[in-house]
Amino acid sequence: MRNLPPLHALRAFEAAARHLHFARAADELGLTPTAISHQVRQLEAILGVELFCRFPRPVRLSTAGENLFPVLCTALDQIAGTINLLTATATATATATAHEAPLRLSVTMAFASRWLMSRLPLLRAETGLTITVEATDLPADLHATNIDMAIRYAQHPYGQAQWHRLFDDAIIPVCAPGLVKTMQPLTSDGILALPLLQYRWKSDSSNAPSWDRWHAHAGVKAPLSTVPQSFSEEIHAIDAAMSGQGAVLASQHLVADLLKVGQLVQLSDIALPGLTYWAVFLSTHPNKDRLEHLLGWLQQQN
Secondary structure (H helix, E strand, O other): OOOOOOOHHHHHHHHHHHOOOOHHHHHHHOOOHHHHHHHHHHHHHOOOOOOOOOOOOOOOEEEEHHHHHHHHHHHHHHHHHHHHHHHHHHHHHHOOOOOOOOOEEEEEEHHHHHHHHHHHHHHHHHHOEEEEEEEOOOOOOOOOOOOEEEEEEEOOOOOEEEEEEEEEEEEEEEOOOOHHHOOOOOOOOHHHOEEEEEOOOOOOOOOOOOEEEEEEEHOOOOOOOOOOOOOHHHHHHHHHHHHOOOEEEEEEEHOOOOHHHOOOOEEEOOEEEEEEEEEEOOOOOOOOOHHOOOOOOHHOOO
16 A cells, blocks of 8 residues: 555645745645645645745745655646546547547657647547547557557658658747746846756757757857756656746747747747657558548648
8 A cells, every 4th residue: 555645735735836836826726825835734744844945935845845846746747647648538539430440649748738739629620530649758669559640759750651741849948937027038148047947858869958058059158057957857847947947948849839828938049959840650551541631730730
C-alpha cells in the first residue's frame, strides 16, 4: 500500500506552488484561500516540513517545496494528460463508423497538450475524420505498430516512410506578462537578468535549446549566470513560465496559442533555429487517401 498524503492536500499545494499565490490557486480549484491554506498546512504537518516561506511577502517556495513541486507537477500532469487522452479516444471511438476505424496519430506529449488537443474539435468538424491520439515521447515504429501517422520533430527525414513538411520551428524566449514591467521587447541583457527556466532536450543534439546557446546567439558578452530551475519536460517548463516563475526558451508553435491570448509574452525577436514538424506515414498504407486528407488539413494550420 502506498503511504501518500491526501490527494486534496497535494493538489492544493501544487496549485499554490504553480501560482505562488493562494487566492489564484483557490480560484483554480473552486475553493476559498482559507481552504487552500488549511490543506497546505495539513500537508506540511504530515510531511513535517514547511513548504512555503510566507514572510516576508510575497510567498515563495521553501527548499522542501522546491524539491516536491516539480515531482508532484509531473505526476499530476501525467494523470491529467492520460485522462484527457482517454476522453479524446473514447469520444473518437464512439463516433467512428463500423467500416471506418479512427486514424491513430502518434504525437509527443507536449505537441498533444499545447497544440493538438485544442484543435481536435475543429479537425473533426472540417475533415469528418475521427482521430485516436497516441501521445508518447518515444518515436513510433510505423512498420511494427498500428500507428497510421506520426508527427515528428526533426531536421531531416529518415527511415523508410513518406515525410511531409508541416511547419518549420523557431525557439523563442517567453515569460508571463507579470514578470516584466514593459510590453516592449527587452534587451538581451535584460532577458538574461530574469529568472531563467530550462528543460532537458530529448536527444543529444547541437540543436538543443539552451540559454547558453541563446546567450551566444544574442552576442551577449557578460557571462551567463547559472540557470536555477530545470525540468525534465518542455511542457512543465512552459507551465512554470505561465505561472510567473521565469523565462523559458520554447517552440514558437507550442506557445503560439498562449501568446495569442496573452498568457505569455515574447521577450525578443532573437530566436534559436528550431527543427521541423513533419507528418510521416507509409506510402503503402491502405487508408492513404484519408491520411492525405488529414495531411492537407494539418498543413493549412501553419
